[in-house]
Amino acid sequence: MTSRERRVTGTLVQLADTLVAGYDVAEMFYYLVESCIDVLSIDHAGLMLVDADGNLHVVAATSEVTHLIELLQIQNQEGPCLDAFRSGLVVESGPLTDSEVRARWPRFTEAANDAGFGAITAMPMRLRDQVLGALNLFRVETAPLTADDLSVARAFANIATISILQARATHDARTVIDQLQRALDTRVIIESQGLHRPTCQCHLGRVLCPYPPLRPQPQPAAEQRGARHRRQCAGSAAADRNLTR
């Protein structure tokens, strides 16, 4: 296995791991763009994703300048990355110095040229007909990406997309799971604390009375939570019933 093959495989394995184990999504975004510049013949990369309201956000970039250029595309609603997102297709910018390219995306090409970039490949983050955003590959060279690089980039983008979709579904489930776990932990505390502060109502008072509190009657869950359990001790209950021990 060549060094590059090893790095490609390594990245694929890491990305695939995010499908199985819990992970930090933001970390994965950075891992994705960093892996792209590590493995592909490109100089910088950026990732933009859409939120629940349909607005694109830059979630990771390998340099400040790259981040800025991505942001400008969103702000100006113009650029190859936006086109890739909207169409769901790979967009090769072509040389940024070309007059046709400049005519297509005037503000973008100006900013990208100033930053020293020669061309961009924008890869949609897509699963079937769902497009989450775009993975954008910036380079100083003007030539398009090789077929090899394109297929590797597509593999990275696809796994990352599946992982993000799963993370979003898990996030929703996780909120509910947290509720369930809190319910269990809280219940233990409430039940144990209920007896921590028994309210003894017999003449001896809590400190002196040897009898344990009676078990409370079952109550609806809402009342149990946070409520002090009012209990009578067995002694006062016995006294009430004129029983002796």
Next chain:
Amino acid sequence: MSRLGRILAILRADRAGETLLGSVCRTAVIALGTNGAGLTVLTKSHRGPICSHGEFASFGEDLQFSLGEGPCSDAFETRELVEVTDLSSRGGERWPMFSQAMTEAGVTSLASFPLRIGGARFGALTFYRSSYGELSFEQVADGYVIAQIASHLIIAGQAQVGEDSVIPEIEAGFVRMEQVHQATGMVMAQLGIGAEDALARLRGAAFGSGRTLLDMADHIVGGRVELSRDG
């Protein structure tokens, strides 16, 4: 018919009087052909048996709760299937007290599937068997599907009841365990120790006197037994 279809057909059939999670446990037993199966909810600090079906399962789930050891917490921790195929020889290193008691009761193998959605974990589905040998591929595949069904049913149910309650089956499980928590509180107060230490003391006392934790708790809450400071 697909695996899921076949399992759902078992789930839907003959449900008279069963809770939904009770039906899941019955389905688990029928689909895999094991003696028993049980569901437990877990957090990092606590656990709550929910329900079970068939032989050994109720005892096994309660025993894991009593002892604080067993396959369900391993499945919860690792988020992976935990399987022991010969409990008397292989379970001893991991769960000494649990394995001994289970072996004496006639259980020879166990398999515990984690309940989880993605990386978020919250419980386990445990199978109890009196036969030897690993689960077959088909049994493991069925086990995973049933664990997923259980996971999604619990979470969907929890999402519906909202933040301040739990689904009825889990509520019933909590109520069963109430006495243990009450006894924990009493031990905390009597000995001036924290909840986890108190529960550990309770478990130790139960095991030492040959009682289940539930039984021990009943004695403590009833005032018939009080733990001393030395043990």
